Amino acid sequence: MPSLIIAEHNGCTLLPSTRATVTAAKYIDDDIHLLVMGDGIATLAHLACQISGVAAVFMVDAPILGHLLAENVEQQISTFLQQQETTYQAILFPASTFGKNCAPRLAAKLDVFQISDITAVIDPQTFERPIYAGNAVATVRSEDKIKVITVRPTAFEPAVDGGNARVEHIEAISGTKQAEFISQQVTQNSRPDLQAAKIIVSGGRALGSASAFAEVVEKLADTLGAAVGASRAAVDAGYAPNDYQIGQTGKIVAPQLYIALGISGAIQHIAGMKESAVVVAINKDPDAPIFAAADYGLVADLFAAVPELIEKLPSRH
Ligand SMILES: Cc1cc2nc3c(=O)[nH]c(=O)nc-3n(C[C@H](O)[C@H](O)[C@H](O)COP(=O)(O)OP(=O)(O)OC[C@H]3O[C@@H](n4cnc5c(N)ncnc54)[C@H](O)[C@@H]3O)c2cc1C
CATH class of the missing domain: 3.40.50.620 (HUPs)
Incomplete structure (x- = not known):
């Protein structure tokens, strides 16, 4: 059948x-x-x-x-x-x-x-x-x-x-009156689609503000030609839009490379990214659970480590 x-x-x-x-x-x-x-x-x-x-x-x-x-x-x-x-x-x-x-x-x-x-x-x-x-x-x-x-x-x-x-x-239905389309706001995003991206750079609560999120997470993503993701804490705090959220109640992703910046590694976040081929985590707490899910971990302040990383990477622009 x-x-x-x-x-x-x-x-x-x-x-x-x-x-x-x-x-x-x-x-x-x-x-x-x-x-x-x-x-x-x-x-x-x-x-x-x-x-x-x-x-x-x-x-x-x-x-x-x-x-x-x-x-x-x-x-x-x-x-x-x-x-x-x-x-x-x-x-x-x-x-x-x-x-x-x-x-x-x-x-x-x-x-x-x-x-x-x-x-x-x-x-x-x-x-x-x-x-x-x-x-x-x-x-x-x-x-x-x-x-x-x-x-x-x-x-x-x-x-x-x-x-x-x-x-x-085949013939279309005439449509139901239960719901009507009024308008939509489409996010303009030149970056790869999160669920199809080969590389994802993801930021957490540690970023502290939307401007820092743009300056650190999005800048690294642009340098690598990556998509941008976020933890729920970063989304709830308004640092990143809702559709960036990765995890149990967000998107499930499986890129070749997942870079977690200032994300603690709560099980609800891990649920959304654990199928990634290679996980890199930068966190200043050596005991952060994200390191258990990471292939490469850097214990460092992300505000120091990421700009240094960006400087050393060849830019795609
Ligand atoms: C039902 C349910 C569903 C949920 N669904 C999701 C989901 O889909 N996705 C999700 O992400 N969460 C989800 N959560 C929330 C989840 O439990 C966590 O609260 C959330 O993931 C924490 O986000 P975070 O790691 O950014 O923040 P935190 O847990 O606060 O971690 C911040 C990390 O940043 C580090 N840090 C701080 N400053 C710096 C610095 N300068 N440099 C480097 N590191 C630094 C800290 O050491 C810490 O490890 C859900 C929770 C529930 C109850």
Whole structure:
């Protein structure tokens, strides 16, 4: 029985989280369909059909889906499921802001349990997911006829190109009146996307102010061509925007290099970055728990160490 993946995209391209979700779905069944919703997304069809392992791509291109409001996304998926002759055994979303927003609504509508943030597929009914801020792994089994699943993108390699799926255009819903798009403020950021970045420089409470955060953390990130992250304490104090937060209640990242500046290493923060290939920590407290998670640790005052580091690094500009 096929699985249906709800694609995440930015209007121009499919995000790596979609490709990682395809890989996860392959462990359930190699019959995989992709549903791509949005407005002005015609160019995504030829990208989607090339993903290796995808057998069918369903495109819904309509203004009502322009901002992918969860209410409309759920209604579109529910309508699609009713209209299709195919019975899906699983519907998978990336465990991203988009997926976390939409999947629970669909699961409630279908009256099934949501299986959240899976990191492994044991068999089509059985999955692994981290619990207790990543300190334990739960094995969960679901007998639901249709499973609504969110997939942790960093746990699966993104599926590569090489497929040749058929593409079908389907009719859009008229839309629900429950929610309406009013406006949005898009953060202008020339840096790499946090969840796809190879290098992340992250700052904590020790920075003490938004200006110091910019002067130290962002400057080092610019020198390295890195994305910027933050601890919750730094976000709560207003030193960094909310979408920089890494951890249990923030983003889960797995870069090749993670540099933690003035971050103590609380379990809730570690939960978001422990899959990083190499972790470097600078902290003035030699007993800070972050050092237990670090491959390289420097006991130093970051306000002295980081400018020195920046000076020694070749600038990318
Ligand atoms: C339910 C729940 C969910 C949470 N989710 C998250 C989450 O998603 N992400 C997250 O990050 N946190 C999360 N937290 C909060 C978490 O428990 C910590 O409070 C938080 O991570 C601490 O942030 P911090 O390391 O920046 O600050 P602190 O713990 O205050 O650490 C600051 C560190 O900076 C060091 N330092 C100070 N000055 C300097 C200097 N000049 N040079 C070098 N080092 C210096 C200190 O030695 C210290 O180790 C959550 C908590 C709860 C209860």
